Amino acid sequence: MGIHFGGDYNPEQWPEEVWAEDLELMKAAHVTMVTAGIFSWAKVEPRPGQWDFGWFDRVMDGLAGAGIAVCLATMTASPPPWLSRAHPEILPEGPDGQRRWPGGRQHYCPSSPVYRTHAVRLVEQLATRYADHPALAMWHVGNEYGCHTRQCFCDVSAADFRRWLRTRYGSIDALNATWSTAFWSQGYGDFDEVLPPRTAPTFPNPAQQLDYLRFGDEALRTCYLAEKxxxxxxxxxxxxxxxxxPQHKxxxxFAWAPHMDAMALDFYQDPYAADDHVRAxxxxxxxxxxxxxxxxxxxxQAPSAVNWRPRNGPKPPGAMRLWSWxxxxQGADAVLFFQWRQSLGGAEKFHSAMVPHGGTGTRIFREVTELGRELAAVPGIEGTRSRAEVALLADWHSWWALELDSKPSTALDHSRIALDHYRPLFEAGVACDVLPPQRDLTGYRLVVVxxxxxxxxxxxxxxxxxxxDGGRLLVSFFSGIVDAHDRVHPGGYPGPLRELLGLRVEEFWPLATxxxxSVGDGTYTGRADLWSEAVDLQGAEPLAHFTNGDLxxxxxxxxxxxxxxxxxxxxTRPDPALLRALLDDVRSEAGVTPVLPNLPPGVQATVREGTDVRYVFLLNHGADPADITLPRPLRDALTPDGPTVTQLTLPPRGVAVLTGPSTPTTHT
Structure with a gap:
């Protein structure tokens, strides 16, 4: 089968005479899969209950005839104008009570029973019609849930929220206790008094805000599950x-993963962000x-520029290939783009596509075609897996709570803090799993929090x-502070981690903008910013102290x-060099070794393994050529009958895919 390659296909934007050309170009570009129908609702149901699938039948038949698989969208991401006209109550509202009108996309309240009923009816039509179609390979439900309507605060959502709260807490007394409503005279006498956290004169109840974030996520997931x-x-x-x-709050x-047969992602790297490959x-x-x-x-992903950033830079030559690889x-079995053919009108007409406005005689189409050929030439990668000895913990509930208002500092950014700790592992070439704290940690040599x-x-x-039981754990600041309802753990900070860490945090000391x-007077020396804490030792040993300032x-x-x-x-938040030095020592003590020793700066090294084969990927994200020595010979998988190598030089944005027999007990 190989790595699937292709993109979003939106033939309704084009006259039918273009469709035949599309199929020929797809075959030339080595396309194996397209996602079709994402925004086709208004075309297949132009009036309530009046179905027009004839044109889409021809699209599906053409793709099947060309040997191209279809990830078939349920078409429910953007309701047609007639639905919001007939039922304006489906339109979402913001926390300020302002209605969000049609004219864009995702203009629906996730809790709306009217929207869900019409969406499910459409999906039943699609599934019945195409159940046995030879092109159907998988289903794509909705599109980018929560991208534009992250939460709705309308009366329909309010009623759904109250239902959710009754199920969660059972009684209004339990809700009052959990939400700490004795503060600011917020005690409720009945669930009917509870509203979403709409715009208020000052800080809304943090436990209420946290629960509404949980509810909003579940409301979106309920839409998905109804269609599924x-x-x-x-x-x-x-x-x-x-x-x-990515990093979509x-x-x-993790809550959606059990309901998805395969995780799927949209990721648009920013060519103007020098280190966006680390975020990726x-x-x-x-x-x-x-x-x-x-x-x-x-x-x-985008073949080149997007249309929605303030400055939409193109991907320079080689960047699209590098980031696709x-x-x-890092585990993808499909590389698809938005979209196949660049639109002539609409909000995304300047978003790049596999077939640009300039047609096939363009750099973009040449690079796309070459990537398709290259992916097709290595058919054994799909299904292989990576193993990691390090787990980095992340939790959406903690993220939601951390970034609510009225904290010691509003400068704490969950995603930034996570990347600060991920970067030293990535740059050292250490494989890392990113897990929720509920996951079994058995088998990991090191866990980073x-x-x-x-x-x-x-x-x-x-x-x-x-x-x-023998594990190694690194925990950073402002952890273990509150429980699941944003209530401070009693007994002092960091609550349930005090005995484990052998210390007490007497007071938070956030740093000014x-x-x-300075950090030093011990094993490690450097600088730190953002945050500091007054720590009293209760069994732990100091490795470094603050050497200036109030602490x-x-x-x-x-x-x-x-x-x-x-x-x-x-x-505190150490500077990157100091945190790298600390994590290098911690992982060394934990017995964690990189994929390859002594990686040149900017070079990423990863491994995917199957039963009897392994692939080593080397990617040069740096600006200079990189010389790499392998500990044992591996074959160049991107070259037909490729040579076996022990040394190679990667140019900037260069990629090497090397293969050899599987060796489960070693990293290289």
Missing amino acids: EVLERLTPGVPVTTNLM PVDA GYVFDLMRSARSGQPWLLLE QAVA PNLYLLTERDAERLADYVR HQSV TGRPALTRHTYGQGTAWYVA
């Missing part, structure tokens, strides 16, 4: 997925980890058990032996 139920009933055995977005990827690495590892290492699908190197502001007692016990402090002499980095294992604590 129809598909599983009418087309059993056909995989079902939807396209998530409204949608908890984190998101790709999260996608791979969400379903326990199962290969995932890159359903959208990065996805494969960038920040878990919200941490339940049970998850804290899980971390303690891991270290007690542009302020930094001079107080511990900044600590180490604590706990049971058979060790826990480190970082009470």
